[in-house]
Amino acid sequence: MIEFTVAATVLLGLALAALETAHWHRTRQLLGVALLEAARAGSTAGLAPGSMADAFETGLLPLYATASPTGARARLRQAHVRRAQAAGLPAWRIDILSPRRAHFLDFNGGNRSGGFHAAPVDALSPDYLPERHAAHRQRWPGGRGPRSGDTVFDAAVLHLRLRYLHAPLTPGLGALARALGRERRDAEGQAMARAGLLPIVLELQLTMQSLSTWPADWSQAQGEIVMAP
Structure with missing residues (x-):
């Protein structure tokens, strides 16, 4: 009986690890597609933050797929609101590193x-x-x-960096993130760790295709889109 319990525990742990790994890689892949859509919108719409944000969230809808597109968008917004409230940070942020x-x-x-x-x-x-x-x-x-x-x-190169708050599927990994987060020195890292969330960071570069104008009221951020100083 003891041998069965040990073996079952090990197998369950391996299964959960495989599930989390698959979920992590799927999320990263879809985030890469969504970031590319945001970059395309920014390069062709003159860095318009609204167009970039909408393109990013539209590209991310397959991660929250339901029977209807409106249901997927509602699930996406609900998930992002929960993560933002838990961490006290935006669920995602895109920094425009170039042009500066x-x-x-x-x-x-x-x-x-x-x-x-x-x-x-x-x-x-x-x-x-x-x-x-x-x-x-x-x-x-x-x-x-x-x-x-x-x-x-x-x-003439649009350089974007995405930071996305990823929620693990299993409570154990969230607890591990909280434990490891105690060693973080930065405020953002500690906030993510307390919420049991893991950051996924991606970067992408794309050549600008349209005229871009520096917005007069865009000294720092427009929602989740942040322009480098």
Whole structure:
């Protein structure tokens, strides 16, 4: 009887570990697809935060699939609200690491080189990059802007970083996350650990396809979309 109990416990543990691993990888895969959809929306809609957020959550709907699309979206929102309340943090956050404010200052439309594009003064254009880089090289070493230290090619790349609060299926893994979280020094990490949530972090880069304008009221964040300073 003791041998059976030990064997059953080991087998149950292995089964739960396999289940959690499959759930983790499926979530990461769908998050990668959703992040790509957000990047596509941002690259074609001039970094519009509303379009990016909607595209991200739409891409994530298969993770909460039901018989109807409206039911899937309701499940997604409910799950995100629960996690946000438990951790005191947004259930997900996308940081726009590039383009940055320094890119706008170095390569905006008011800083034209040779009249290659007619972008507004406070906007970045993805057009005529080789010609503009050649012109910038005559002004700056290597064509690198004095504020950003990057080239106009770098400024035309949308670089996103996603942080998503993942909820384990089994209570045991949540308890383990809380125990390990006591060693975390950062406030966000401790908050996630107390809630029994695990962070999934992904990054993605995509070339900008449209004119992007620095929003006047976007000094820090628009909901879950955060622009780097």
